[in-house]
Amino acid sequence: MIAGINLAKQSKQAAVSLAQKRFAHDLIVSPKTGRTIIKTGAGGRSSSNGHVVTVFGCTGFLGRYLVNRLARDGAHVIVPYRDEDDMRHLKVMGDLGKIVPMEIHLRNKESLEAAIRHSDTVYNLLGRDYETKNFSFADVHVEAAGVLAELSQKHDVERFIQVSAMNADIDSASRFLSTKAQGEELVRSIFPSATIVRPSFMYGQEDRFLARLAMSRGLSIRINGGNTKVRPVNVSDVAGAMNKMLEGSNTVGETFELVGDKEYTYRELLDFIKEITNLDIGDVNVPKPVASLIAKAMNLLPWQTLGADEIERMMIDDKLTGVKTFADLEMEPTSLELTGIQYLRRFRTNLYSDEPLKKGVVGKKKTFHTSYL
Numbered sequence: 001m002i003a004g005i006n007l008a009k010q011s012k013q014a015a016v017s018l019a020q021k022r023f024a025h026d027l028i029v030s031p032k033t034g035r036t037i038i039k040t041g042a043g044g045r046s047s048s049n050g051h052v053v054t055v056f057g058c059t060g061f062l063g064r065y066l067v068n069r070l071a072r073d074g075a076h077v078i079v080p081y082r083d084e085d086d087m088r089h090l091k092v093m094g095d096l097g098k099i100v101p102m103e104i105h106l107r108n109k110e111s112l113e114a115a116i117r118h119s120d121t122v123y124n125l126l127g128r129d130y131e132t133k134n135f136s137f138a139d140v141h142v143e144a145a146g147v148l149a150e151l152s153q154k155h156d157v158e159r160f161i162q163v164s165a166m167n168a169d170i171d172s173a174s175r176f177l178s179t180k181a182q183g184e185e186l187v188r189s190i191f192p193s194a195t196i197v198r199p200s201f202m203y204g205q206e207d208r209f210l211a212r213l214a215m216s217r218g219l220s221i222r223i224n225g226g227n228t229k230v231r232p233v234n235v236s237d238v239a240g241a242m243n244k245m246l247e248g249s250n251t252v253g254e255t256f257e258l259v260g261d262k263e264y265t266y267r268e269l270l271d272f273i274k275e276i277t278n279l280d281i282g283d284v285n286v287p288k289p290v291a292s293l294i295a296k297a298m299n300l301l302p303w304q305t306l307g308a309d310e311i312e313r314m315m316i317d318d319k320l321t322g323v324k325t326f327a328d329l330e331m332e333p334t335s336l337e338l339t340g341i342q343y344l345r346r347f348r349t350n351l352y353s354d355e356p357l358k359k360g361v362v363g364k365k366k367t368f369h370t371s372y373l
């Protein structure tokens, strides 16, 4: 018995001393700045991987997943915020003192500089699906991205990772996408080794993609006959890929298109949502000019609605352009068909519980993988 306890003590001591030892690979000297990054501890949340990272846009949807990943791996994460309430949930994602909130304003350079000054990596996730009276698409996607890239160069930041969007194109009919492309160009011209990330529509627990389609309940507007092809990607996959980019020297100066495992039309996605939720989603195809007009009128409301520019985006097929993908990070995207139930279950009608048990076949024909049943 005593011998067993001693053995356990010894192995614990051995593990502790191993965790406290330093190895050559625990020390990285930045070739760009000469700065040293020193790892301490056995790895994980309570150790330090030596990185100090700033995540602009951390209070958004992707931001919370990325901050969680970075902090879980022992990075110090600076979380710039506008509204204190929006960043509170981020504080508990890292060990004590590892998450450092800093108040910023995009038009106050000193505040941005303070958030960048100590970091070796800056992620720029700033973005908006709609314009406000204070900030246009260009203000957020181009001007702010340029300022952050400039300040990062000034303060010898090692890596700059810029989040753009799938289908970003200077000539796009969508101003969201054309400004995203301008932002990419500007960032590259200022910070040539920047990594550009273009995610497709992201889905997850708090998304504005599946949830919006499911919430349209009685009436869902189909644009383009529901024929636009998209490749929705799981937000956790995008955050995981961006976390990997922190260490991956093969991602420097590259562009990544992060898309889901399969292509769907909006019509197929609605069918999928209907099968899972049992919602009676009616579908009306609305011609684009009418939809844009309705969206413009709805945009006068004081709360966020479907923007006119989002109608434009709903007309554009996701097209891969041959740049790097998940495969280059040795990752496989999660299947929407296998995991969609997690995000859609909450939309199920109470009628679902009254139905007899189904045996793997939904409705008349089985169109999707049945593991979500």
Ligand SMILES: NC(=O)c1ccc[n+]([C@@H]2O[C@H](COP(=O)([O-])OP(=O)(O)OC[C@H]3O[C@@H](n4cnc5c(N)ncnc54)[C@H](OP(=O)(O)O)[C@@H]3O)[C@@H](O)[C@H]2O)c1
Pocket (backbone or CB within 6 Å): 056, 057, 058, 059, 060, 061, 062, 063, 081, 082, 083, 086, 105, 106, 124, 125, 126, 127, 128, 129, 135, 140, 163, 164, 165, 166, 199, 200, 201, 202, 203, 209
């Ligand atoms: N979600 C998608 O499906 C999708 C698809 C393709 C590309 N993207 C891009 O991926 C990035 C992250 O997406 P997301 O869904 O996480 O976006 P999100 O939830 O809308 O979050 C956007 C973030 O940007 C910040 N931001 C926006 N305007 C700002 C301003 N004027 N001043 C200061 N901060 C501002 C927001 O801060 P506040 O919280 O203070 O507002 C928030 O932290 C964005 O660049 C987005 O354009 C997203």
